[in-house]
Amino acid sequence: MTTPPGWYRDPSAPHTERWWDGTAWTEHRRYPEAPPTVPVPVGDGPTGRAKAVALTTAATVLVAAIVTGAVVLSGDDGDGDPGARTAPTPTAPASASSPSPESAPEPSEADPGVVVDELNGITLPLLDGWARPENVSDTDVVMTTPGTYDCPGDDGLCRHGTVSSRTVTANDEKSPEALAKGDISEAADLAYDRNRVEQRPFHGITSHRLVEQGPVAVAGRTGYFVRWRVRTEAGPGGYVQSMAFPSSVGSESLVMVRYVFDAGEDGPPLADMDRITEGIRPVGDADTGGGVGSSIGPSR
Template sequence: MTTPPGWYRDPSAPHTERWWDGTAWTEHRRTPGTQQQPQQLHQQYPQQQPYPQQYGVAPTVPVPAPSAGGSGRAKAVALTIAAAVLVAAIVTGAVVLGKDDGDPGAATAPTASVPAGAPSSASGSAEPSADPGLVVDELNGITLPLLDGWARPKNVSDTDVVMTTPGTYDCPGDDGLCRHGTVISRTVTANDERSTAALARDDISDAADLAYDRNRIDERPFGGITSHRLVEQGQVAVAGRTGYFVRWRVRTEAGPGGYVQSMAFPSSVGSESLVMVRYVFDAGAEGPPLADMDRITKGIRPVGDQDTGGGVGSDIGPSQ
């Protein structure tokens, strides 16, 4: 069985929690503590069996005790059932432990010692009621407001997508389906740059190319980019942290083009890795309101702390 992604006790540092991405440990760590459970995680990994059953530990089967006046045969039946349950548990555990196949990663995967903050799909704990107005990105420690006209991602191959406009349309360039708006949240891991301004300026070109020039499967859904211009850039407060954003207006060979924004800021959890949020909005009447970029940014909060301020224009410090 595969352990779902989530925060688990770090095998190399028992007093901290570490992010398990479903196949391997990442470098994201945090202090143990109860956090709001992610909505997207439970959508992608539906509720499973409680953890002990999932990993091969036989459930306890109650054996009715014979009454005081019971016969010796009843006592023998009860003892036989109890022995069968014990043997089944031993055999099941041996089979599961014997399936390591020499994989060095099997010994370091999350074990039955599940921390309080682990997802309920792994621990079997009750899931808090989900807020329909929020999208939770637990890895990066933020929640994003789900505005009117936006929806949780469906049938989207990019796992970093946190919300889209509902529905699709036929791309004006190469064959395929396009969306009028997309918001992406990901951890910056490709370089050691710590300046949010430098990261946002470097990312905007890649974000524009991927959205409107040539996609990951080498298609050109809009016929390619013909030109772009800088609309706005500067410091911005996101979830109480100082970040930086760059916004471009992109024109394409086919279709109305669009607006692309790259925004970098430090996460407020774990090792405080830098986070990049990308906005891709089609231009024209069919695209989402450009003001939604600022509204979503202003509504980003740390996970589990919806009262924290830090929207656009507040808590701005020196440029990083």
Template sequence: MTPPPGWYRDPHAPHLERWWDGTAWTEHRRAPEAAGPVPPSPDGVSGRAKAVALTTAGAVLVAAIVTGAVFLGGDDDPRTRTGPTATGSAPAPQTSSPPPSSSEPPADDPGVVEDPLNGITFPLLDGWVRPENVAEDDVVMTTDGTYDCPGEGSVCRHGLVISRTVTGADETSPELLAKEDVSEAADEAFHEDTIGRRPYGGLESHQVVKAGPVAVAGRAGYLVRWRVTTAEGPGGYVQSLVFPSSVGTESPVLVRYVFDAGEDGPPLADMDRITEGIRSVTGAGSGGVGSSIGPAD
């Protein structure tokens, strides 16, 4: 059973209360407040009767949550931590209108990866994980696992998604920036790494398979996608996506996608699914300039 909307103890900040909209945590928090007198109900029910009803409802809610947690699994199951639990504080009497429910995924949602410097989140699709032991800079997610590179190098990954902010460039057009970056993205991913090795034997040719405007997190962006052929291995795909940030100075955000083209590579449709799932972080601060790159040559 899903708990009703209300203020509950924040599972990530127990000294605060957080608004649960009935389906997900929002970014609204407050310090715990002592429960005051229950206000008279507009339907004529006495304050004492309303308090009894609230107490009874709270007991039923706690029992339902405890039962649900038993069926969902132990503490290692992330589903038991997505909503208010039996250890949270009881809902406080509502003395004012609740804050509006946010349509954006909460930053602690296990199904998303946050890039706080650029004020965006990415959906974490099946087969993708948060980066661990990754040499590349600014990686926000990778496919799960590694394999021996077909050419020089130690290990390769079937997929990477990288998020950066473009700074130090006079050009701000998402279309021009994306077209300038895709060549560099292909070279870095499939031609030669930062220490001079060629994990795929070098880049031999490319073909533009997709290019055009796209809406990203409510902003007008542009993407360019290449299919690349390498000397060794099945080759792959690179995509450069650029759109203005919705926070701070609105500097252009660059998202690079690097996919292997072999049968073990991620579905090419994941590029579109990840792009469509990019969202602005609710309540983002005045940032927006994350790891920066210089102007493309």
């Protein structure tokens, strides 16, 4: 039985909760909310209803303690992060409450103009000329231009534009500037040189140049972006941007957003990169400002 994504008791630190993405534990952690206080009846003694409430509360605490003990004992195998490979029990999550807007993302796909990145706690504006991903193997992709076309290089189908978002977990670097500068080369190579299945849809990159780079305010946090113009052996090439900024949920791990836009008349407007960046917001906080270039928001 597959455990759905959500906040569960952390096997390696039972006093905290950890985000389970549906397949594995992530680095997002938080302190659980305090349970509501059960009122104590006034009078000579508890009524029958008050006794029932007290017994129910005690039973719930006892079950939670048993489940927590079982998870901790089964999760620590003495090798690496205790519980890092242990999935939460589907029938007994440590926290019965849904994540609040302040501490974790909630789906809001009912809004046709917004794409929700649940794990990183952000929403991205779905501009005209963009669509939610369909038939896309890369799970990090959050939006694409509609339709596909025959790649000008190796056989395959290409898209004129993609936007992807992921949490940076395999890197100890905490500087958004260093991460963005280190990511841009890989982002360009995957998009226009050699993809993940070793195809060369554009017959490789012939040159690149720096278009722009600098600090950027994203969802009220200070980040950094780097934008390249890439030229390829086949086709018009394109623009690639790497942008890193702190997440507003969990342990505030850094988030990396990549933009890949084909150049030429068939590619999306380059201004869409800035428009999407300006429209990124924390889930549940539409009033938080964004910005590009010198428009720097508050940082932590």
